[in-house]
Amino acid sequence: MSIAWRIARRELRGGLKGFRIFLACLALGVAAIAAIGSVRAAIEAGLAREGASILGGDAEMSFTYRFADDAERAFMDQIALRVSETVDFRSMVVIDRAGGVERGLTQVRGVDGAYPLYGTVVLDPPLALAEALATTEHPGAVMDRLLIDRMALTIGDVFRLGTQEFELRAALVDEPDGASGGFGLGPRTIVTLQGLEGSGLLSPGTLYDSQYRLALPQGADLAALSVAARARFEDTGLRWRDSRNGAPGVQVFVDRIGAFLVLVGLAGLAVGGVGVSAAVRAYLEGKVETIATLKTLGAEGHTIFAAYFMQVGLLTLLGLGLGLVLGAALPLIFAPLIAAQLPIPIAFALYPAPLAEAALYGALTALIFTLWPLARTEHLRAAALYRDAAGGVQAWPRPIWLMAIVALAALLIGLATWLSGIERLALGTAGGIMGALLLLALAARGIRALSRRLARARILRGHTALRTALGSVGGPGSEAMSVVLSLGLGLAVLAAVGQIDTNLRAAIQRDLPTVAPSYFFVDIQPDQLQPFLDRVTGDPAVSRVDTAPMLRGIITRINGQRAQDVAGDHWVIQGDRGVTYATSAPPPEEIVAGTWWPDDYSGPPLAAFAAEEAAEIGLSIGDRLTVNILGRDIEAEIAALREVRFENAGIGFVLTLSQNALAGAPHTHIATVYAEEAAEAAILRDVAGAAPNITAIRVRDALDQVASALRSLAAATSYGAAATLVTGFIVLIGAAAAGERGRVFEAAVMKTLGASRGVILASFALRAALLGAAAGVVAILAGGLGGWAVMTFVMDTTYRFEPVSAIAIILGGALATLLSGLGFALRPLAARPARVLRARD
Amino acid sequence: MADPVLSLVDARLSLDGNAGRVDILHAITLDIHAGETVGLTGPSGSGKSSVLMLMGGLERATGGDVIALGQDLTAMNEDQLARFRRDNMGVVFQSFHLIPTMTALENVATPLELAGHRDAFDRAEAELAAVGLAHRAHHYPSQMSGGEQQRVALARAAAPRPRILLADEPTGNLDGANGQAIIEMLFGLRDRYGSTLVLVTHAPELAARCDREIRLRDGRIEGAALRDAAE
Secondary structure, three states: OOHHHHHHHHHHOOOOHHHHHHHHHHHHHHHHHHHHHHHHHHHHHHHHHOHHHHHOOOEEEEEEOOOOOHHHHHHHHHHOOEEEEEEEEEEEEEEEEOOEEEEEEEEEEEEOOOOOOOOOOEEEOOOOHHHHHOOOOOOEEEEEHHHHHHOOOOOOOEEEEOOEEEEEEEEEEEOOOOOOOOOOOOOEEEEEHHHHHHHOOOOOOOOOEEEEEEEOOOOOOHHHHHHHHHHHHHHHOOEEEEHHHOOHHHHHHHHHHHHHHHHHHHHHHHHHHHHHHHHHHHHHHHOHHHHHHHHHOOOOHHHHHHHHHHHHHHHHHHHHHHHHHHHHHHHHHOHHHHHHHOOOOOOOOOOHHHHHHHHHHHHHHHHHHHHHHHHHHHHOOHHHHOOOOOOOOOOOOOHHHHHHHHHHHHHHHHHHHHHHOOHHHHHHHHHHHHHHHHHHHHHHHHHHHHHHHHHOOHHHOOOHHHHHHHHHHHOOOOOHHHHHHHHHHHHHHHHHHHHHHHHHHHHHHHHHHHHOOOEEEEEEOHHHHHHHHHHHHOOOOEEEEEEEEEEEEEEEEEOOEEHHHHHOOOHHHOOOEEEEEEOOOOOHHHEEEEOOOOOOOOOOOEEEEEHHHHHHHOOOOOOEEEEEEOOEEEEEEEEEEEOOOOOOOOOOOOEEEEHHHHOOOOOEEEEEEEEOHHHHHHHHHHHHHHOOOOEEEEHHHHHHHHHHHHHHHHHHHHHHHHHHHHHHHHHHHHHHHHOHHHHHHHHHHHHHOOOOHHHHHHHHHHHHHHHHHHHHHHHHHHHHHHHHHHHHHHOOOOOOOOHHHHHHHHHHHHHHHHHHHHHOOHHHHHOOHHHHHHHHO | OOOOOEEEEEEEEEEEEOOEEEEEEEEEEEEEOOOOEEEEEOOOOOOHHHHHHHHOOOOOOOEEEEEEOOEEHHHOOHHHHHHHHHHHEEEEOOOOOOOOOOOHHHHHHHHHHHOOOOOHHHHHHHHHHHOOOHHHOOOOHHHOOHHHHHHHHHHHHHOOOOOEEEEEOOOOOOOHHHHHHHHHHHHHHHHHHOOEEEEEOOOHHHHHHOOEEEEEEOOEEEEEEEOOOOO
16 A cells, blocks of 8 residues: 555545535536436437337328329338328418407318327317317317417317318317427417318418328338338438437437537536635645645655545545436436426436546546646645745646646547537537636736735725725735636626527517518419519508519439438438529629529529528539429529528528429419518408418517527526536635635734724625626626627627626626625624634734 | 723633633732733733733623723623724734735734724834834735734734733744844833733743733732832
8 A cells, every 4th residue: 555545544534524615516517417418318218219109100201292192102001000191381270250350370280090100199178189170060170279378269169271160179288299390380280181171271382291100010120111212202302200210300409409508517517626626725725734744754745746636536536426426316306397398208217328428527627627736735845834935835836737737628628529519619618618717817816916906005095894805805815716717607608698698689689670571471372472462562561572482392412413412411401492483583793603594594494502502512503403393303503603691581592493494383472571560460361361371470470489499598508507606606605615714813803903893794795795796797708708709600690798687797796705705704703803813823 | 099901800711612611710800000011921821811812802701890991891892892902902912913915014004094094004104114114014924024023013003002002922933032122112112102011921031021920820810029110
């Protein structure tokens, strides 16, 4: 047994008293990351386990704008035991009331008798789905409670979809395949396919998707079937999904959010690291005499280092263990609560991988933050026994330790980047955390220097409480560094979230609607276009109307190669896109490259492509695209690249074809109407009254939905930031506790000199508030910089400083330090001076 | 005879420790008059520092009365005691007890500031110069030697011109030369301001310089010796 280990063991007999903050910081940071990772693993396992139920079948074949043809049906019948046909589209629920007609946007699902293949549709009142949808006087329908409430419907009421009347039979509580569809614009209504036949909503050219859910024989080879189906039907616009990944959208979302929250968790761990470092520093400062004695007795620097490294190592293991137990247990304890919040199945269990990841992060963080103070013990000289200023604890560590710290930090960042799978964001976050820590450290030094200077300013003479507070912030043994670092980083994350959130909301709610249209109208049949235009263009409240023919198509091949092989996972080739055709050229300034086709062009099909997306994919003039529209392949050559602006929510198509390419294809038109808000209701009433099949999407409502999704994201980030703040608060308490001895002494001397408790309390309160406010100010600066960077470089929009949340953060910082400071001011105030001072003699 | 500046009447002090209640002082009665210099002596643990702490209101008697300048210290709360010290007393400790986060000048200026003197810093500078430390005004205690720290402590105690100066083994932590210098300064201050000086000491030669020596043993007054100036 080495001498270092024997020394370490003897030192540890003193117990863990000085290490409570160390353990709390490390355990909390590790627990947060372990818990986030465990929940993510549980969701992923749940999605995998319930894949078939979420998807609504073992596999799904879906088509845009059309139902399956005979060959496709034959293939399905050949491989599947049972097939369920459904259709999905947006429409308007229409109710005739005495006061007029009311309309609400809904996402309609038309189902056959086999639906659902797996799982159960839960209704209120608890009817069977077949019973609820059966046709009596009218076909039946079930509807999301949200829409029932919004439209003020009651069970038994009759409403229209298109030209067909339906009777509302029940509220839709749960649809088993609800999570698979992804982002829908309206609440769900379910009716039968048969019932929809008379609605006029499924005529050729209207926008709908058809899905065929397949119940496959036990043990069917999904991979082989997927390859077979794709090989046979891919160029016809078939999309294949199977239960191996029932809700790809949800999966990707959960994956991204989980990874992002782990990064936020790392910020928390960094704050914990500050606490860990402070705790080790304080512990070692208390050990100066022991270390000096050991050196007097002949211990070498490396022996001392090893002895304390082992102690800290053992404590780190204990902290990690506590954190892992907590992180693994929390999701299990709160399982019912989490499950109730998320509309997806979650398989709560013990997942070793996220725990290992958290432990690794924790161990590296502890190493990075403790090496510095540990390495400095090497410089401590035996002379410290009889002289205070014998160097040691203030000196810089040897270069080898500095290099080790840098290497470990690089390893931690590399691991986080690799394991998160979102490299740029991970590197950005790591850079942000390090930048913020550096900024905060510099700020702490600056605050100390400024306080020292101010404490000597003539103007403060006579203001004893303020002067002593400043003196304490600027003087030796100041808590400035730990407080500003720990509180500042948590506040900086919160400030950045606040700035980004407010700026985004402002961009959506204030800036966008001034340039965005009031309504999108979709599914305008060619013969309805002229009456529609007559109605809206004649309205003096309408400032602008744009229309465009609209089809949906999938880009299947680029220059004869599979589109995925050329463009990877670019969004343009993911699923179907809106496609339009144009007879006349756009304004010349919109054409970036190539030439537009003449108005009377009749040669081989030509295409114009959005310039930015073309550059991202690597397309240029002369490339050939194969687009599958309604099951038919159209090959077109790119003749022009054009500027398309999506951010104003107007009409923008990535792909425009020459008119002759789409001759004869059934299609509809979309229109955007820019109108004064007061005129919106009348326009909707007239348009929908004349053409019930036309769906109107109110842009304000759609933007509200986007805003609410962003709000959830901001809320999730805020929770992460809150975890960081809790760790920061623990570090604060640690700093306040560590400084208590000093304050007890100071209070005793001040009382001896004639200071009342009020003066002493004011001095303590002022120094706490000063530090907290300073941390808040720096956090605003760091958060503002982060917000500016995100808005400018990621969101591509303007940034404006948002003062309300900023002020709240400064006040919050001051309050947090004030509370922790005052909590530890009671003992100093109550202590009798004689006892304190004599104990030091 | 004029009223005493400091009176202890049947003063007792007991403390509750881990091992139970410990009686530190038993029925101490003594008077100290204006301008007197009194040395409190006795072996370690005899209670001499505790008597000094009672006189300064830094410790609260568990029985009897402590009267200073006609006011009963045992009836005052912490803040009243603090104000009383501010206006009337200076205290010097064996371990100096400078505030580590303040420079020498700030340490000396603090009691003057607390007393509301607008010229606190100017007076503090003069006091520091008087103890020969003008050049160390902006140094922190950790940057000074023990002798220098005690000189700062002395300047701090003397700055408000206290009527009563209390010193608890002021040379206990200093070498002979530094200790001697501190003693000369302490008595010099007392002569200059006419303060009453009470000091606790182990050093017989220091006790011998006082007008009166009070010896304590086991928390009781063992004896007293009065010297006149001719002795």
